[in-house]
Amino acid sequence: MKQLSRSITAELSANVKYEKQDDLPEKIIQFGEGNFLRGFVDWMVHEMNKQGLFNGKVVAIQPTPHGKVVPKLKAQNCLYTLALRGIENGQVVESNEIISSISRAINPYSDWEQVLKVAESKDLEFVFSNTTEAGLTYLEEAYNPTSSPLSFPGKVAAFLYHRYQVMNGSPDAGLVMIPCELVEGNGDVLKELVVRYATDWKLSTDFIQWVEECNQFCNTLVDRIVTGYPKDNIDQYNELLGYEDVLLTAGEPYHMFAIEANEDVSMRLPFDKAGLNVKWGDVTPYRELKVRLLNGPHTMMFAACYLSGVDTVLEAMEDENLSEFIKQGIYEEILPTVKMEDSEKRQFVDSVIERFLNPYNKHYLADIGMNAVYKFKSRLIPSLLDYVKAENSLPRSIVFSLAALFVYYRSDRTEGEFLIGKREADEYTIRDNKEAITAFSNAWNDFDGSESGLENLVSGLLERSDLWGMNLNEIIGLQDMLVAFLSNILQDGMKESVKKRTELATK
Incomplete structure (x- = not known):
């Protein structure tokens, strides 16, 4: 040829x-x-x-x-x-x-x-x-x-x-x-x-x-x-x-x-x-649009969807419960926080959903999960804070995604500078900076399986302003909601927890 x-x-x-x-x-x-x-x-x-x-x-x-x-x-x-x-x-x-x-x-x-x-x-x-x-x-x-x-x-x-x-x-x-x-x-x-x-x-x-x-x-x-x-x-x-x-x-x-x-x-x-x-013109509003409504949903979905058993963004969008979880987070929690004309941001987010459904792209969730702590800080915490300020309540899908991230960062062993997590029989590499790797490794190693131990784990990680840019314990109710979500995930597994989460949200 x-x-x-x-x-x-x-x-x-x-x-x-x-x-x-x-x-x-x-x-x-x-x-x-x-x-x-x-x-x-x-x-x-x-x-x-x-x-x-x-x-x-x-x-x-x-x-x-x-x-x-x-x-x-x-x-x-x-x-x-x-x-x-x-x-x-x-x-x-x-x-x-x-x-x-x-x-x-x-x-x-x-x-x-x-x-x-x-x-x-x-x-x-x-x-x-x-x-x-x-x-x-x-x-x-x-x-x-x-x-x-x-x-x-x-x-x-x-x-x-x-x-x-x-x-x-x-x-x-x-x-x-x-x-x-x-x-x-x-x-x-x-x-x-x-x-x-x-x-x-x-x-x-x-x-x-x-x-x-x-x-x-x-x-x-x-x-x-x-x-x-x-x-x-x-x-x-x-x-x-x-x-x-x-x-x-x-x-x-x-x-x-x-x-x-x-x-x-x-x-x-x-x-x-x-x-x-x-x-x-000014790129600032478009940067916020992309970071919040494209990059933010990527970070929100990766851990919950990967630990539910799928590997790519497309597979997540083709799963009824996972897709509902993603769309709830985008349309109900992130979209309202973006400061832009409603028609333009809705047009953008609709295009994002089309891109997530692209059958030709293999966008691996494990790749999205690289350096996820920094990504959560820059992509989702601003939306979380704006939602709390506007609604005087917590964005449950975003908080659930943080709980999923905590579980994703639970490791059985280390390999070089990184942690190795496990999804049933499959292993995956947790790649992040030294501070995040050390913080999560120590927190899970100290966890004794009790309810008070889970509370200590959550409180200790949330207070790490070097990871999140602020002490997240200062957000009223976040610690309690995170503990509840983590307890459900550890008890019922991720897939069942996502299902219960989306069913409750649609009632």
Whole structure:
């Protein structure tokens, strides 16, 4: 079977969409070439190009020395297939499209001079990135104008400095930085890091002033599940497409991109005019929307559903009792606490339910359970506190999910730095920071099985402000409700406890 390349695009089957987009200027440099950027930003650029709204290409830069994507992109003439699978507005979506928005891919560690040539281009306008949260950090390193810095912010600083020099510090040479890393205030963080590198490298104060005044660093929020290469059913994809694509990227139809930028940027990047779900302006309400109504339900469901015997979000949604538990928590407890226009937040939460029901995504509950204590603190405690303030009562589904988390963190043994829990005959790894691991390990080891012992366990864990951001014993009634839920779970098991919980709530 032939491999995807420009030479086979004239003989594609009806199962694949492709529109040739050659001879367009390179307007974007992109640090990162992984699944997410190719299934999100590069797809969006492709969509704008198809409609004649942007007419620009992307230069993709390998972010780390050990990357493997650049050679694959070069072998396929920088073409790849995006397969979108899921449910959108009640309709099943299955689409396959060859994305052609990337013009070339560069390994900066072997071809730094090519990256600097891009910096000299008058066509260049934007910098996108996704180097993971670890990429937006400071790494002490020396400046060498002839070789690539190791860190992502260091690369940006060196790239901008070369552009500044070549263009004689022209204010018009400034670029728009649109980072996609999942870090709050990611644009502000990137700007601070670039200035720090410039300062440490003793680059000119005029350059630093140019960075701060002539370049725009945008805070953003991204939302799309991109699962990447579908290795489990790649043979079916190859047969459907009629060719092999080593960069085949699978994802869900849903997408949302919130960007803080001035009106000029939104005019030059007309995502919304292309029909894309891009929000221009303050990202804060959209961050709360996503954290509370997507991430929050994930954290709320993982322990109760996993310990009830299912492994994925889809399996949980297909179980009558588990689905009812999830929906009660979302619609009755979390949704009312979100400060946004009712129609918009309801539209979002309805899309969340569709995403949970996506038959093409295997979203494992055990993966969601990694670092669950921090996730509960950031994703659910704000909703819990707001609900108590508004209703003068406790949100029972959220509290039950905290009890389920307590039971999930009960371990039989340790393995390295982590705990090993047990679900009937199956073992699972409890991954969290040292403080959480130690706190739960000690609490359960000290538990003697008595009612007073359970009260001590709950009280001792709730008071750990280092885990939850506050002493949760201060919330009136929380300790008693948590003890009652834990007692039911330990006595009847998780599955039966969830069933009783949902039956009581629906009466």
